[in-house]
Amino acid sequence: MMELTRKGEYAIRGIVYLAAQPPDRVCLLSDIAAAVDVPATFLAKIFQQFSKIGLVKSYRGTGGGFLLGRVPEKITLLEVVEAVEGPIVPNRCVVGAGECVRDVTCKVHPVWKRVQGQVRDVLAGVTLKELSEV
Amino acid sequence: MMELTRKGEYAIRGIVYLAAQPPDRVCLLSDIAAAVDVPATFLAKIFQQFSKIGLVKSYRGTGGGFLLGRVPEKITLLEVVEAVEGPIVPNRCVVGAGECVRDVTCKVHPVWKRVQGQVRDVLAGVTLKELSEV
């Protein structure tokens, strides 16, 4: 349970690598993939998702590549994980009110709410800066 | 991410139902399944897992069925979830030392450790008693 998928793992590896580069250094996807040992085509999909929400910036054509969308101090692990894995939702019940038929009476509900909160807090408290420092 | 599977959901529903029964009341699997709206064959598998680790006691034959292995105050949600979903492991890295090649240098590792700890703490703090009370 609660297991991060490969996608999430790859996503973290890739963006932490980016964060560890000198600022303004544009990185090729193929280089990143090789460095963090992830299939390049798969990493491409992941970085596309990052790009859409501004976590990374991308440039096409010759001399193109990727760099962080913000300074690493301003990107949290929570953002990275949710970008590729979707929102952190330990139980279906936690998804918006009324989704769960047992909603009103369900005693387990608030427990999952608490789990969700704790996990989010931990992940939100970690930035790419910390993760990329030697 | 972090999503409980149906199996986990069914497991909780089933055992909470048991916990809500008068002590020493032996319940038929078919009755439990109908009451909590879970396929009986699937619930059977789940209760077999419960039975193996003593979370429930089972009796075969006429007049047989299931009841809780311990008083509901002594069974935590953590036990129930881990019984059917396996240990709570947010990231492969968290599994025993050395499983992850990046183990030594991996900065993300301790973060997942913290996540794991928080989740376990929340779930371990809830008992079937609380969940089954009106």
Add this chain to the structure above:
DNA sequence: CCCTAAAAGGATAAAAAATGTCTTGTTAGG
């Protein structure tokens, strides 16, 4: 001793999700 009730266990199947790959399109530089 047999018959029926009930759970245990194993094999199998269908559906969904994860994990990748491939092809084509788009953008930019030289």
Add this chain to the structure above:
DNA sequence: CCTAACAAGACATTTTTTATCCTTTTAGGG
């Protein structure tokens, strides 16, 4: 206009989830 690089969508493979079914074991009652 040629090449480099990312974007986007379709497709394929594998694994996991979500069951179902059939046979076996255990137990009670006539």
